[in-house]
Amino acid sequence: MTGAEKRREARRDQVLDAASACFVEHGFHGAGMAKVAKKAQMSVGHIYHYFESKEAIIAAIVDRESELAVERFAELYALPSDEIAAAMINRAEDIVVTKSDAFQSxxxxxxxxxxxxxxxxxxxxxxxxxxxxxxFSNILNTKLGLTDADARTELLMSLFGGLASRVLRNPGLKREKLIPLFQSLMHNLLNEPANA
Incomplete structure (x- = not known):
């Protein structure tokens, strides 16, 4: 990546971070481009240089999250099959912390x-x-040999995804108590034979 490309990427990230903060603080419709521009410390016209609309900003926020997830799954897929379940279980703590972050939620x-x-x-x-x-399902199916990989994927995604709602409803959520329970559930889902 050239210096100019790095600067452009940094400016795009600056807009995405500012827009994310505005969406959380004011809601999507309450966060006009003027508020996003002020938070990003640039002009509205400069923002339109990078994004054509608020929808495009949301798409880029989702894409950025997706790219991080793709990288994590690529790292898992590169592991030997007999190490994947343990690696995923070991990541439970990071996943619980990330998925229960109040701002991100x-x-x-x-x-x-x-x-x-x-x-x-x-x-x-x-x-x-x-x-x-x-x-996710491909790793469970091809690397771990789980025939009901789609259902296991859906369940794990539902469990971790539900933390976003829980932390907003219960700010005193005890993450440290949840982590070993998530690890136990993951152990069962990733190691037990599929039911016929």
């Missing part, structure tokens, strides 16, 4: 709420989910 729920009103945003989220589910 509020942002994700704001984007999901907008998806209920906006078919374009809904399509972006559904495409992201399809991609991540596919990568």
């Amino acid at each position: 509020a942002l994700n729920l704001e984007i999901q709420a907008e998806a209920q009103r906006n078919p374009h945003i809904a399509a972006i989220l559904q495409e992201h989910d399809k991609k991540i589910r596919g990568l």
